[in-house]
Amino acid sequence: MNVQFRDRPDPSAPVGVKTAIADCDIHPARATADELYPYLAKRWHAHIEAYGKQAYHGMMEGPPYPKAQPNASRRDAWPPEGGPQGSSLSFMQKQLLDPYNVALGVLNPLASGQGLRNQDLAGAICTAINDWQIEKWTSKDKRLKASIIVANEDGPTAATEIRKRAGDPNFVQVLLLSRNVEPLGQRRYWPIYEAAQEIGLPVGVHAFGFGGNPLTPSGWPSFYIEEMVGHAQCQQTALASLVLEGVFERYPDLKMVMIEAGFGWAPSLGWRLDKNFERLYSEVPHLKRKPSEYIRDHIWWTTQPMEDPERRDHLFQVIEWIGWDKLLFATDYPHWDFDEPSRVLPAGVSDANREAFYLGNAKKLYGIS
Amino acid sequence: MARHVIAPVDELPPGTRKFLDIDGRPIAIFNIKGEFFGLLNRCPHQGAALCEGPLIGLAQSSDPGEIEYTKLGEIIRCPWHGWEFDIRTGQSYCDPKRFRARAYPVNVEPGSAVVKGPYVAETIAVSVESDYVVVDL
Ligand code: FES
Numbered sequence: 001m002n003v004q005f006r007d008r009p010d011p012s013a014p015v016g017v018k019t020a021i022a023d024c025d026i027h028p029a030r031a032t033a034d035e036l037y038p039y040l041a042k043r044w045h046a047h048i049e050a051y052g053k054q055a056y057h058g059m060m061e062g063p064p065y066p067k068a069q070p071n072a073s074r075r076d077a078w079p080p081e082g083g084p085q086g087s088s089l090s091f092m093q094k095q096l097l098d099p100y101n102v103a104l105g106v107l108n109p110l111a112s113g114q115g116l117r118n119q120d121l122a123g124a125i126c127t128a129i130n131d132w133q134i135e136k137w138t139s140k141d142k143r144l145k146a147s148i149i150v151a152n153e154d155g156p157t158a159a160t161e162i163r164k165r166a167g168d169p170n171f172v173q174v175l176l177l178s179r180n181v182e183p184l185g186q187r188r189y190w191p192i193y194e195a196a197q198e199i200g201l202p203v204g205v206h207a208f209g210f211g212g213n214p215l216t217p218s219g220w221p222s223f224y225i226e227e228m229v230g231h232a233q234c235q236q237t238a239l240a241s242l243v244l245e246g247v248f249e250r251y252p253d254l255k256m257v258m259i260e261a262g263f264g265w266a267p268s269l270g271w272r273l274d275k276n277f278e279r280l281y282s283e284v285p286h287l288k289r290k291p292s293e294y295i296r297d298h299i300w301w302t303t304q305p306m307e308d309p310e311r312r313d314h315l316f317q318v319i320e321w322i323g324w325d326k327l328l329f330a331t332d333y334p335h336w337d338f339d340e341p342s343r344v345l346p347a348g349v350s351d352a353n354r355e356a357f358y359l360g361n362a363k364k365l366y367g368i369s
Numbered sequence: 370m371a372r373h374v375i376a377p378v379d380e381l382p383p384g385t386r387k388f389l390d391i392d393g394r395p396i397a398i399f400n401i402k403g404e405f406f407g408l409l410n411r412c413p414h415q416g417a418a419l420c421e422g423p424l425i426g427l428a429q430s431s432d433p434g435e436i437e438y439t440k441l442g443e444i445i446r447c448p449w450h451g452w453e454f455d456i457r458t459g460q461s462y463c464d465p466k467r468f469r470a471r472a473y474p475v476n477v478e479p480g481s482a483v484v485k486g487p488y489v490a491e492t493i494a495v496s497v498e499s500d501y502v503v504v505d506l
Contacts, residue, residue, distance in 0.1 A: 069451065075422060076448045336451065337449075338415075338449055338450075339415070342416075
């Protein structure tokens with residue numbers, strides 16, 4: 001019987017997952033503040049150093065960290081070579097991609113140019129982020145695919161960036177955030193949907209972002225825990241707006257992914273919209289179908305944060321409303337609310353649904369063979 | 370059940386912890402203000418290396434606005450989702466009935482007793498003059 005000592009256990013030694021999975025929400029980070037400079041015109045280096053990056057919220061440095069853990073991240077996710085969590089490809093491979101057998105990992109960079117007030121700077125940084133994603137991530141590990149980051153408040157600029165990436169196999173979706181200047185169905189965002197439909201990629205809507213408005217419709221809450229649940233409210237606003245403004249009528253081939261805001265609320269939003277629609281139809285006559293039908297046909301949902309009701313049959317009922325073919329597994333690595341793939345789905349799921357949940361749906365949606 | 374000699378007491382001063390593999394099980398031994406405790410280094414929630422987390426205190430409140438912060442340095446916070454566990458007992462604070470971290474009894478034994486056994490200490494040279502941290506597994 002041997003007793004072995006180690007200074008630290010290997011934090012990247014998870015239980016492991018045998019069958020391949022997709023992880024549809026991974027957050028890559030920059031190792032240093034100026035890591036984007038090679039992808040940005042000199043003019044912007046000087047601009048950023050002189051004026052900073054002003055966002056729609058009041059805080060120069062973005063949302064205050066830490067949020068529950070440093071950088072809102074797992075404490076075991078600091079790369080050994082330094083830099084913030086999520087900034088090292090080799091450590092991501094060792095801690096996430098290899099042990100969990102990730103066959104497809106979708107990158108959603110968050111600290112991007114989205115939500116900056118200077119639209120030219122926003123556009124330049126978004127383009128730089130996209131180039132950086134190819135060079136630092138997707139060209140180095142074929143399992144990884146990038147999201148096209150766009151200056152979301154500037155529809156035409158965003159649409160140009162989307163069309164520029166048409167047919168580039170490094171990219172599998174366009175990424176928006178849920179907190180914007182106006183609800184996401186409004187016309188300023190339509191050029192984004194038009195371009196995405198044209199190049200055949202889904203549009204992801206990730207929780208967070210900087211619209212300048214408080215997180216809740218009635219002001220700033222006191223606690224981070226309110227922020228965590230508030231993302232579902234924001235996402236509901238976005239989804240109602242997308243449906244009611246007629247985005248899915250206008251762009252019938254558009255597919256959208258609701259990322260990191262839960263999905264347990266989806267049936268109730270659908271029921272409420274349908275019930276009101278029966279009476280208030282004449283206000284939105286451009287809708288040709290019941291609101292819930294647009295939701296069920298056009299919306300995919302990532303699982304993290306996975307709802308965890310006391311009774312698993314409640315979870316299954318929700319998923320049945322949404323459709324087993326519409327869920328995309330996600331870990332949210334390296335963030336602290338990471339979902340461990342082997343532990344999130346309760347027992348009692350058929351093999352076919354399990355395969356769709358972990359891999360099949362994502363491969364189909366993102367066109368990965 | 371076997372008793373394992375983990376380290377000389379001097380090697381684990383108060384406030385420190387030591388990570389080990391014993392029979393393939395990841396264990397962490399803590400010295401909390403001179404007392405020793407052992408926990409399985411695997412979170413009962415989703416399996417993170419629980420003992421990598423920070424040592425914090427326990428925030429409790431009898432009424433909104435009244436906050437008491439006790440047990441400083443005796444609560445471990447999981448590095449992933451932040452569930453909190455009492456190092457002394459493994460008790461969780463989010464759902465004490467359903468979840469508990471596996472705790473192992475840890476003792477301090479004089480070298481003279483360790484030399485006699487029944488202990489396993491292949492990797493530690495034991496001398497009768499010192500005290501040793503011993504875990505039951
Ligand atoms: S794995 Fe420890 S709190 Fe979730």
